[in-house]
Amino acid sequence: CRPVATALMRPLAWEPPYAMERSSLPAACLHFRLIGEKTGNVARGINIAIVNYATGKVIATQYFDMYEGDNSGPMTAFIQSAPSKSLLFMVTHDDGSSRLKEDAKKAIEALGSKEIRNMRFRSSWVFLAAKGFELPAGIEREKINHSDNAKNRYSGWPAEIQVEGCIPKGPS
Template sequence: NCRNVAKLSGLAFASVCAWYLGYLFADIVPEDSLSSAIENLQNIGEKPVIKPPPPKRQKCDHWSPCSPGSYAYRLLSGGGKEKMAKICFEDEMLISEQKGNVGRGINIAIVNFKTGKVISTEFFDMWEGEFSGPMTTFIKNAPQGSLLLMVTHDDGSSRLKDDAKKAIAELGSKEIWNIKFRSSWVFIAAKGFKLPDYIQRERINHSDNSKNRYNGWPAEIQIEGCIPTNLI
């Protein structure tokens, strides 16, 4: 009858209008926004994921920061033939491959303790040439009130003379008398003042305990820490 025809016509017209409005809405709204809206609706009720902020980088790559009024340091010996030694002090790389001032033998950086600034850096080859004497002079000429930071790369013992060992021992080293061919060795010393007893000052490694990572060479070792600035 006429009433049913009218209802069907109205329903068809409403369906066409709804389809057209949907088509028009999809054409106007960007696809990315539509996908984002659908995704947001799907995520309603889920617990928000809270991500911790990335850890703040500390001086000399320490895990935790030094307290105010302290110097940060990190000494890393060489590892194998290719992995060069590094000395970092107050987040400044004093000796490194990138700086081009690291070499085979014993690497030394001298730092003015009052200012925290580097005075001089040098490396002394203990495999080829006679550099034990110049190294002894370099150490003895370090001014009072300075820090001496020492690390080995490759061999630091073959041409190391007793005079040089004695000069380093007078700064507080015990392991310098035990250093062997290609031993990994790190040492920090103060000249003209005393470091706190709790500071780790020296480490040495004679053997490869890293599953032959460096083809029989001793693995690298390091010491790091914080030194109060008010010692002198």
């Protein structure tokens, strides 16, 4: 995808770089706009951005701490509040699994996640979902990387992961 092709294709990239060091927060670029630390809308836990698919504009962002507090219910409500024909971008920072409850897992699975039940303490996880329509078959939607002291170069913190690609301009 080239930036000049935005009339036909919508560039999409998720880039959660937190694994390089604990203080680095996840970031997402959509139409070259940053959703992340600079806009103050990410923190420890599961970070979610809801985007209007027709316009590419951010509808809402929220982060849900899954290490402290009972935030699974509010996260489930946030996911369910996303309007039809929207994209949901989800990415973890630090811990996204310790207090992740069944209702939230089911809500994320309903959007097509195959990895939400595989998430462990400090797993890097990124997920792109479409609500109210289907994304084309060839689009990469989800990645997970687990914390492993023996394999990861960042003292047990998993390496950064990224989902990127192009999706058609209008929902199918």
